[in-house]
Structure formats: structure tokens, C-alpha cells
Amino acid sequence: MRTDDKLDQMEERPTDRARPRMTRTRLWLFGGTLAVYFAIVVGVLANTWLVTFDWQLMFFRPYKQWPAIHEFLDYFVVLGQRGPTAVAVAAWLGWRCWRQRNLHPLLVLGASLLLLNMTVGAAKLGMGRLGPHYATTVGANEMWLGGDIFPSGHTANAVVTWGVLAYLATTPLRRRTLSVIAALGALGVGMTTVYLGTHWVSDVLLGWAAGLLVLLALPWLEPAMTLAEDRLMGLLLRLWLRRPESLRGPLPAGLPAPVSRQRVAPDGEVLVRETVGAGAGGRGGTARTPDGRPHHPPRPHTTRAERSPVTPAGSRRPPHADRVPRATPLSPTSGRGRNGTG
Numbered sequence: 150m151r152t153d154d155k156l157d158q159m160e161e162r163p164t165d166r167a168r169p170r171m172t173r174t175r176l177w178l179f180g181g182t183l184a185v186y187f188a189i190v191v192g193v194l195a196n197t198w199l200v201t202f203d204w205q206l207m208f209f210r211p212y213k214q215w216p217a218i219h220e221f222l223d224y225f226v227v228l229g230q231r232g233p234t235a236v237a238v239a240a241w242l243g244w245r246c247w248r249q250r251n252l253h254p255l256l257v258l259g260a261s262l263l264l265l266n267m268t269v270g271a272a273k274l275g276m277g278r279l280g281p282h283y284a285t286t287v288g289a290n291e292m293w294l295g296g297d298i299f300p301s302g303h304t305a306n307a308v309v310t311w312g313v314l315a316y317l318a319t320t321p322l323r324r325r326t327l328s329v330i331a332a333l334g335a336l337g338v339g340m341t342t343v344y345l346g347t348h349w350v351s352d353v354l355l356g357w358a359a360g361l362l363v364l365l366a367l368p369w370l371e372p373a374m375t376l377a378e379d380r381l382m383g384l385l386l387r388l389w390l391r392r393p394e395s396l397r398g399p400l401p402a403g404l405p406a407p408v409s410r411q412r413v414a415p416d417g418e419v420l421v422r423e424t425v426g427a428g429a430g431g432r433g434g435t436a437r438t439p440d441g442r443p444h445h446p447p448r449p450h451t452t453r454a455e456r457s458p459v460t461p462a463g464s465r466r467p468p469h470a471d472r473v474p475r476a477t478p479l480s481p482t483s484g485r486g487r488n489g490t491g
Contacts, residue, residue, distance in 0.1 A: 168253075168375070169316065171368040179365040186358040193278075193290050193299070193351050200290045203349040207281045211344040222341045229303030229338035234310045235262060242317070252381055256374045257367065258313050264370070265309045265363050272359070273297040281346050301348045301356030304339040308360025311335065316367060335360065 192199040212219055227233055235258075242254035278299035279291040292299075311334050315327035339353035348356075 168371045169368045170371075175365055175368065179362065182358055182361050182365065186355065186362065189351060189355045189358065190276075194292065196288075196290050199351050201288070203281075203351055204288055206343065206350055207284070207346070210346065212346055215344075219345075222344055226303060226338060226341045226345065228311075228334055229307040229342075231262070231302070231306045231310075234306065238310050238313065241314075245317075252378045253374065254317055256378055257317060258310075260370050260374055261309050261313050261363055261367060264366065265305060265360070268363065269300060269302055269305050269356075269359050272300055272355075273302065278349075278352075280352075281349060298348055299352050299355060300359045301339060301342055301352040303342050303348075304335060304353050304356030305360035305363075307331075307335040307338040308357060309363050312360065312364045316364060 189199070239255065239258060242258055245254045246252055274297060276299050277293050277295050277297070279285065279294045279296035280298040283296065284291050285294070308331070311331035312328070315324050315331050318324035318327050335357065339348075339356060342348040343350055343353055
């Protein structure tokens with residue numbers, strides 16, 4: 150069997166669910182969280198009661214009040230470290246990409262972590278706050294001193310990394326369940342950093358707000374992620390098609406099946422046959438409908454030879470017992486009878 154015939158029989162990539170959109174509720178949540186974010190920053194900059202509470206809890210030293218749980222929380226706080234959590238979640242989402250035959254889950258994780266590093270990293274370096282262990286003046290907000298703990302990176306990373314799993318959930322029940330689990334995990338990681346004395350309470354509050362802003366902003370990045378997915382899928386498909394036929398093997402999972410196009414002469418002879426990727430705009434990717442669902446062209450059918458239509462000979466009118474065919478001449482007797490003279 151020829152390679153082009155094999156490509157015609159390949160299974161098409163299944164349609165995945167619609168991508169999340171920026172709804173009015175999500176937009177209100179984003180605006181409210183952004184207001185809380187700036188309120189925390191202003192509260193720390195103005196040395197309000199928030200800074201006083203930071204110092205009171207720092208002098209309380211929770212790690213000395215409950216030393217029995219110190220060892221456990223040393224391991225638990227790893228759930229907020231970017232390296233281990235990113236590897237674990239990427240492995241799970243990579244398996245989902247293979248099952249769903251698209252790159253959307255990994256692209257969501259990559260986009261969220263990139264946005265998190267840009268926003269949280271800029272805030273950390275821009276405000277330069279020192280942590281409790283390095284504080285210099287009692288009662289001061291410790292800002293602009295070259296630190297990098299405001300907001301809490303562990304807390305924000307826990308919100309985003311585990312929240313991505315809820316964002317990618319396929320059913321409302323799973324989304325609600327994973328949202329609760331991610332919220333509890335992020336809450337635990339944030340309070341653990343306060344227990345260990347590595348962050349102020351205000352650091353943790355700002356970390357929660359920063360991570361939630363990243364999750365709420367993901368629908369705005371969906372068009373860019375869809376474009377990137379189409380380009381990557383088209384690139385992988387073109388690389389696969391450039392390999393020699395003897396080394397190609399089966400089409401890798403996740404690539405849209407190529408479509409075989411051909412032009413046939415009236416006598417049934419194939420004039421031109423070419424194999425192209427099922428993509429929009431000739432990019433080799435996957436065409437999509439306006440709501441974000443991928444659209445796949447129908448699988449081509451086996452071409453049949455075209456024959457010129459043949460007009461059947463004779464009359465097409467059905468036979469009738471009382472009807473005299475036109476080809477039979479009327480007899481004189483029948484003519485006289487019809488005129489009433491016979």
C-alpha cells in the first residue's frame with residue numbers, strides 16, 4: 150500500500166472541549182483581586198496595622214511554639230517550590246496531551262508560569278523587601294533594601310501550579326473539587342512559610358493575590374496559545390512528512406492527520422495527487438471555529454472514475470394499457486371510430 154493511501158486512513162485528532170472565556174464573573178473577580186493586591190501594597194508602604202501585625206507574629210516565632218511539626222512542614226513547603234511542582238504537573242499534563250492529542254495543557258502551564266515569573270519577579274525586585282530573618286529596624290516595613298520576598302513566591306507558585314489543574318478540568322464537578330484542593334494547598338503553603346519565619350504575613354497575602362490574578366488572566370492568553378499550538382502542530386507534521394518513507398513509521402500521536410488531495414480527469418485518470426496538513430491558512434495546523442473548537446475537514450473518499458451520462462433510448466413515459474404508442478400509426482378504422490363516422 151502506498152504511503153498516501155496510508156495517510157488517508159489515519160485517524161483524525163478528536164475534538165476537544167471549548168476553551169475558557171473571560172466571562173463577566175471572571176472579570177469582576179479579576180478587578181476585585183487587583184484592588185486587594187494594590188491595597189496590600191499600599192498598606193505595607195504606609196506602615197499601617199498590617200506591618201505591625203507582621204512584626205507581632207514575627208516575635209511570636211511559631212516555629213518555637215510548635216517545634217513538633219517543624220520537620221513535616223519542611224517537606225510540605227516543597228509543594229510551593231517552582232522546580233519540583235512544575236516537573237510533577239508537567240509530567241501529568243504531558244500525559245494528558247498524549248491522550249487528547251493536542252498541546253493545550255502544556256501550553257497553559259507554560260504560559261501561566263511565564264506570566265507568574267514576569268509579574269511576581271518584577272514585584273519582588275522592584276520593592277526589594279527584606280524577610281523576617283534579615284530585618285534591620287523593628288516596626289519598619291523593610292522596603293527598598295535589596296530583598297526579594299514581597300510577594301511570596303512559594304505562595305503564588307502554589308496557587309498557579311495547582312490551580313492550572315482546576316483550570317483545565319473538563320467537568321464542573323472536577324473543576325470545583327480541584328479548585329478547593331488547590332486553594333487549601335496554597336493556604337497551607339503560605340501559612341507554612343510564616344511558621345518557618347521566611348515570610349511576613351503580608352508577603353503571603355500578596356502572594357495569594359498575585360497567583361489568583363495569573364489564573365484569572367489566562368483566558369486572555371487563549372488566542373495566543375491556540376495560535377502557538379497550530380504553529381507547533383504544523384511544524385511537527387512538516388518534519389514528519391520530510392522523513393523518508395522507509396523511516397517515517399506511524400504518525401506520532403497528537404499530530405493532525407494529513408489530507409490527500411487529488412485531481413481526476415473525466416476518464417478516471419489521476420492527474421495530480423498531493424498530501425497536505427489539515428491546517429487553517431496553509432500553515433499546517435488545525436483550523437478552528439470561532440468558539441475555539443478545532444475543525445477537521447472530512448476524510449477524503451476513494452475516487453471513482455467519472456463517466457459521461459448516457460441518455461436512455463426510447464420514451465421515458467411509463468407504459469399504459471389504453472395508451473397507443475406514438476410510433477404506431479393509427480389505423481383507418483380507429484380514425485373513423487374516433488371521428489364518429491364509423
